[in-house]
Amino acid sequence: MTTELSSDTTLLQARGLTKHYGHVVAMDNCDFDLRPGEILAVIGDNGAGKSTLIKSLTGAVVPDAGELSLAGERVHFRNPLDARLAGIETVYQELAVAAALDITQNLYLGREIRQAGPMGSVLRRLDKKAMRAGAAQQMADLGIRIQSIRQKVETLSGGQRQAVAVARAAAWATNLVIMDEPTAALGVRETNQVLDLILRVRDHGLPVVLISHNMPNVFQVADRIHIHRLGRRIALVESAHTSMEEVVAVMTGAKPPTSMHTVGADEIAVPALPQDKADNNG
Numbered sequence: 015m016t017t018e019l020s021s022d023t024t025l026l027q028a029r030g031l032t033k034h035y036g037h038v039v040a041m042d043n044c045d046f047d048l049r050p051g052e053i054l055a056v057i058g059d060n061g062a063g064k065s066t067l068i069k070s071l072t073g074a075v076v077p078d079a080g081e082l083s084l085a086g087e088r089v090h091f092r093n094p095l096d097a098r099l100a101g102i103e104t105v106y107q108e109l110a111v112a113a114a115l116d117i118t119q120n121l122y123l124g125r126e127i128r129q130a131g132p133m134g135s136v137l138r139r140l141d142k143k144a145m146r147a148g149a150a151q152q153m154a155d156l157g158i159r160i161q162s163i164r165q166k167v168e169t170l171s172g173g174q175r176q177a178v179a180v181a182r183a184a185a186w187a188t189n190l191v192i193m194d195e196p197t198a199a200l201g202v203r204e205t206n207q208v209l210d211l212i213l214r215v216r217d218h219g220l221p222v223v224l225i226s227h228n229m230p231n232v233f234q235v236a237d238r239i240h241i242h243r244l245g246r247r248i249a250l251v252e253s254a255h256t257s258m259e260e261v262v263a264v265m266t267g268a269k270p271p272t273s274m275h276t277v278g279a280d281e282i283a284v285p286a287l288p289q290d291k292a293d294n295n296g
């Protein structure tokens with residue numbers, strides 16, 4: 015890691031997040047920790063509550079209980095705009111780009127630069143030149159090769175489209191980027207291109223939270239792995255000091271989380287296994 019901040023600082027922290035949907039407990043006293051400069055993978059079976067956790071970090075879900083802090087300050091995200099204003103950007107698996115628009119328009123979607131003076135403030139004229147220059151710079155900084163930033167996104171491959179979505183998120187995120195299964199819709203070669211891009215985003219100093227089902231991908235890029243099960247984090251491990259087999263065994267409940275070396279065990283309580291809890295529903 016190349017961050018200047020101490021590696022044991024926490025950038026984004028959640029404690030005790032809980033979310034019920036009727037009788038379904040989507041999050042059950044869930045904790046979360048992200049360090050500056052790291053790629054943190056979040057893994058867990060289908061229905062474990064990963065998306066609900068991620069959505070509460072991006073303002074798309076408001077938890078029933080629990081606390082969130084960003085760089086040591088308590089934050090309350092009531093909607094996705096609150097999280098974006100706090101410097102948190104999200105990339106979703108469903109290639110959330112506007113196909114009919116070009117790369118520049120996608121990068122500046124909703125954040126267009128207006129021309130200086132009354133042309134911009136009164137007539138709402140866009141400063142296309144400034145936006146094209148900014149877009150070209152951002153794509154070059156991240157090493158994303160495309161023919162032209164004036165290319166319509168519908169002419170790009172799936173991997174290139176996802177690269178545009180990542181470039182947009184990285185351009186606006188001042189604190190972190192969250193990616194929920196960003197390679198789920200991609201083939202192997204394109205997946206590798208997006209993984210390389212994720213590493214470059216991290217190397218530019220932006221931490222990344224990566225939700226993924228793909229264990230080889232997780233081990234390829236993640237510094238740490240948050241293992242989610244039955245609505246909460248049951249372990250937080252360093253990928254360099256654990257194996258895929260071990261992580262999968264804990265994720266599926268075949269092995270207890272106490273069997274693995276959890277990072278920062280002094281600060282991170284090892285929770286009781288959910289099945290040990292008496293009242294587990296709303």
Ligand SMILES: Nc1ncnc2c1ncn2[C@@H]1O[C@H](COP(=O)(O)OP(=O)(O)O)[C@@H](O)[C@H]1O
Nearest residue numbers: 035038039040059060061062063064065066067
């Ligand atoms: N909006 C919702 N309404 C009702 N139930 C939901 C909603 N969102 C998630 N759930 C339920 O919460 C649980 C966790 O879902 P989710 O966070 O999507 O898990 P994951 O992303 O790990 O697959 C599941 O049982 C799911 O059906």
Ligand SMILES: [Mg+2]
Nearest residue numbers: 061064065066
């Ligand atoms: Mg999900």
